[in-house]
Amino acid sequence: MCYQEEFNCNSTMVEKNDTMPAPLVELVCPFDPLVVKDNLGRVLQKHLKEKVYSEDSVPDWVSQIIQDIITELGDLGIQRYRRIINLTFVNCAVSTNIQSQSQCFWDDENDSSATYTFRNSSILCTATVFAVT
Numbered sequence: 001m002c003y004q005e006e007f008n009c010n011s012t013m014v015e016k017n018d019t020m021p022a023p024l025v026e027l028v029c030p031f032d033p034l035v036v037k038d039n040l041g042r043v044l045q046k047h048l049k050e051k052v053y054s055e056d057s058v059p060d061w062v063s064q065i066i067q068d069i070i071t072e073l074g075d076l077g078i079q080r081y082r083r084i085i086n087l088t089f090v091n092c093a094v095s096t097n098i099q100s101q102s103q104c105f106w107d108d109e110n111d112s113s114a115t116y117t118f119r120n121s122s123i124l125c126t127a128t129v130f131a132v133t
Helices: 033-048 058-075
Strands: 011-015 025-027 082-091 112-119 123-132
Touching: 033 058, 033 112, 033 123, 058 082, 058 123
Parallel strands: none
Antiparallel strands: 011 025, 082 123, 112 123
């Protein structure tokens, strides 16, 4: 007997046997940076659109935003990746210029990343998701 779950991509069915827990699906969903970037944009817009920068609020925002990003990534069916999520907040009223750069050494065929930058009159927030096999 085979078990399969519905995802937004192809799943490979795995034959159930006595040593395997039931339902088990090996995901073959690729990490699509453009789709993940769109999801990051939706999450950041949802949480920050009407907000004004408050240093005291940032820890709560980070917790809520990261939890939503994790949920969004799970909904995309890309659980086979180890995900690293980085959020950077800048108070636009204080800082007018910021540069950020990251570099990773990884498997170019399987690993990837996606970045989205949100900005309103008082907040600049950059979210990056690294997907590593």
